[in-house]
Amino acid sequence: MNLSWTLSRYFARQFLVTVLITFGIVLCLIYMISLVELMRRAANNPNIPFDVLASMALLELPTIGADTLPFAVLFGGMASFLRLTRNQELVVARAAGISAWQFLAPALGVAFAIGIFIVTVYNPVASTMSARYSQLEAKFLRGQTSLLAVSSNGLWLRQADPNGQSVVHALRISERGLRLEDVIILLYSRGDRFIGRIDAQGASLEAGYWDIKDAWVTMADDQPRYFDRYRQPTTLTITQVQESFADPDTISFWDLPHFIEMAEDAGFSALRYRLHLYDVLSTPFLLCTMVLVGAIFSLRASRLGGLVQLVLGGVFAGFLLYFLSDLSLALGTTGVMPPFLAAWAPAIVAALLGLTVLFHLEDG
Numbered sequence: 001m002n003l004s005w006t007l008s009r010y011f012a013r014q015f016l017v018t019v020l021i022t023f024g025i026v027l028c029l030i031y032m033i034s035l036v037e038l039m040r041r042a043a044n045n046p047n048i049p050f051d052v053l054a055s056m057a058l059l060e061l062p063t064i065g066a067d068t069l070p071f072a073v074l075f076g077g078m079a080s081f082l083r084l085t086r087n088q089e090l091v092v093a094r095a096a097g098i099s100a101w102q103f104l105a106p107a108l109g110v111a112f113a114i115g116i117f118i119v120t121v122y123n124p125v126a127s128t129m130s131a132r133y134s135q136l137e138a139k140f141l142r143g144q145t146s147l148l149a150v151s152s153n154g155l156w157l158r159q160a161d162p163n164g165q166s167v168v169h170a171l172r173i174s175e176r177g178l179r180l181e182d183v184i185i186l187l188y189s190r191g192d193r194f195i196g197r198i199d200a201q202g203a204s205l206e207a208g209y210w211d212i213k214d215a216w217v218t219m220a221d222d223q224p225r226y227f228d229r230y231r232q233p234t235t236l237t238i239t240q241v242q243e244s245f246a247d248p249d250t251i252s253f254w255d256l257p258h259f260i261e262m263a264e265d266a267g268f269s270a271l272r273y274r275l276h277l278y279d280v281l282s283t284p285f286l287l288c289t290m291v292l293v294g295a296i297f298s299l300r301a302s303r304l305g306g307l308v309q310l311v312l313g314g315v316f317a318g319f320l321l322y323f324l325s326d327l328s329l330a331l332g333t334t335g336v337m338p339p340f341l342a343a344w345a346p347a348i349v350a351a352l353l354g355l356t357v358l359f360h361l362e363d364g
Contacts, residue, residue, distance in 0.1 A: 007093070007098075007103075008105070008106045009106070011084075011103050011106040011107065012106035012107065012109065012110050014080050014083075014084065015076070015077060015080045015106065015107040015110050015111075016110050016114075018076040018077070018079050018080040018083070019072055019073055019076030019077065019080070019110075019111075019114070020076075021076070022072045022075050022076035022079065023065070023068075023069060023072035023076070026065070026068050026071070026072050027061060027065050030061060030064050030065060030068065031057055031058065031061050034057040034060055034061065034064065035053065035054060035057040038053045038056055038057055038141075039053055041141050042140070042141060045140070045141075048140050048141075052136065052140060055136075056133055056136050056137065056140075058129075059129040059130065059132050059133035059136070060129075060130065060133045061129075062122065062125060062126035062129050062130070063126050063127075063129070063130045063133075063249050065126075066118065066122065066123070066126055069114075069118065069283075069287070070286055070287060070290045070318075070321075070322070071290075071318055071322070073111055073114070073287045073290040073291060073294075074290040074291075074293060074294045074314065074315075074318045075294075075315075075318075077107060077111075077290065077291050077294035077295065077298070078294040078297065078298045078311065078314050080107070081294065081295060081298035082298050082311075085298070090103065100295070100358065100361075101358075104291070104292075104295055104358075107291050107295075108288050108291055108292075111284075111287040111288045111290070111291045112284045112285075112287065112288055114284075114287055115283045115284025115285070115286070115287045115288070116284055118283050118284075119253055119280055119281065119283055119284065120253070123252065123253040123280055124252040124253060124254060126249070127249060127250055127251055127252045127253075128252070130247070130249045130250045131250035131251075134247060134250055154169055154170055154171040154172070154182075155169070155170055155173060156168070156169050157169075157170075157236075159234050159235065159236050160234075160235050163189065163190070163233075164187070164188050164189045164190045164191075164192075164195075165188050165192075166185050166186060166187050166188060166232070166234075167185070167186040167188070168180070168183065168184075168185050168186075168203075168210075169183070169184045169185075169186075170182060170183045170184075170203075179202060179203070179204045179205070180202060180203045180204075180205075181201070181202050182201065182202075183198070183199070183200045183201070183202060183203045183212065184197060184198070184199055185197060185198040185200075185203075185210075185212075185232060194220065195219060195220050196217065196218055196219035196220055196222075197217075197218050198212060198215055198216070198217050198218075198230065198232060199215070199216045199218070200212045200213060200214055200215040200216070200230070201213060201214045202214075203232075205234070205236065205237075205238060208233065208234065208235075209231040209232060209233050209234055210231070210232040210234055211229065211231060212227075212229070212230040212231070212232060213228070213229060213230075214226075214228065215227045215229075215230035217230060248272055248273050248275075248276035249276075251273070251276075253277070253280050256273060256276065256277045256280075257277070259273060260273050260274055260277065271332075271333065271335065271339065272333055274339045275329065275332045275333060275339040275342060275343060278339050278340050278342075278343035278344065279329065279343040281343070282343050282344050282347055285344070285347050285348075285351070286325075286347040288351070289321075289347045289350045289351040289354060290318065290321075292350075292351060292354030292355065292358065293314065293317050293318060293321065293350060293354050294314055294318075295354075295358065296314070296317075296354055296357050296358060296361070297311065297313050297314035297317070298311075298314065321346060321350050324346045324349075324350075325346040325347075328342045328343070328345050328346050329342055329343065
């Protein structure tokens with residue numbers, strides 16, 4: 001028997017409403033926890049206004065929410081299927097000759113549509129808000145004085161100097177941030193007044209200074225002067241340079257391919273950005289996998305009883321999948337696994353296992 005459009009829309013609507021309610025509750029909990037954590041971090045700095053902390057928690061919310069969305073789909077799907085079972089609606093549907101595959105199809109379609117929306121619309125908005133959150137966190141909580149940005153014409157690095165600040169531009173970078181090539185350093189006083197510039201073929205980051213070779217130093221009130229070796233003081237360390245590099249969560253899905261290309265051209269390793277791109281692309285498939293995992297336990301509950309045990313089993317399976325996903329991404333970050341395999345393997349394996357169990361329950 002084919003599932004009618006009316007019944008399909010009904011099942012899809014029930015699933016969507018339950019997932020959205022679950023996701024809304026999760027977001028509220030995340031916001032309160034994030035706000036409390038930000039207040040704890042700001043406890044030693046009473047000059048930070050509460051409204052800044054509240055806005056920071058709101059800006060961080062979409063990024064954290066995206067990580068919890070698979071659980072919202074899992075728990076929402078289980079709640080939806082269990083409610084339909086308790087109301088005897090699935091029992092009547094089965095009696096009418098509708099198989100589990102037919103009433104799972106609307107839920108899978110909704111989950112896939114949510115995943116497409118997350119990738120194409122939600123992710124760009126979340127990345128913009130996350131970038132703003134990173135700026136506020138660096139300013140108010142970490143006191144970060146350096147900022148690195150990669151663009152199509154090289155990289156720009158703002159750093160604090162003993163006499164003010166300077167802006168470093170380089171066309172390329174090598175040795176994981178230790179060496180810059182084709183360098184221009186713009187010097188500013190503490191009052192943000194331009195006082196000079198340094199042009200050089202290369203510069204290496206040492207402890208407390210940039211070791212610059214073949215440097216032309218031009219001060220505002222002096223003639224250009226050439227130096228075989230020139231030391232420009234800096235408070236930067238290699239760790240700070242690497243940490244200043246953009247977090248993958250702050251880059252829109254649409255901008256990631258171009259950013260990966262620019263980062264590699266500049267000499268940075270783009271492994272974690274490529275891994276993040278594949279991870280984002282796997283979202284629709286992962287959400288469908290969560291629907292299958294939830295269906296395994298909620299459908300068994302309708303047949304075998306033991307509701308609490310089966311629900312707990314579904315929760316455990318969801319967290320196990322989350323742990324395996326984190327483990328796989330960690331292996332991908334270290335280069336043990338290829339990025340595509342690291343991002344997609346947990347969802348593919350879980351989907352295959354879920355389909356196997358459902359085939360056994362329904363057709364075995």
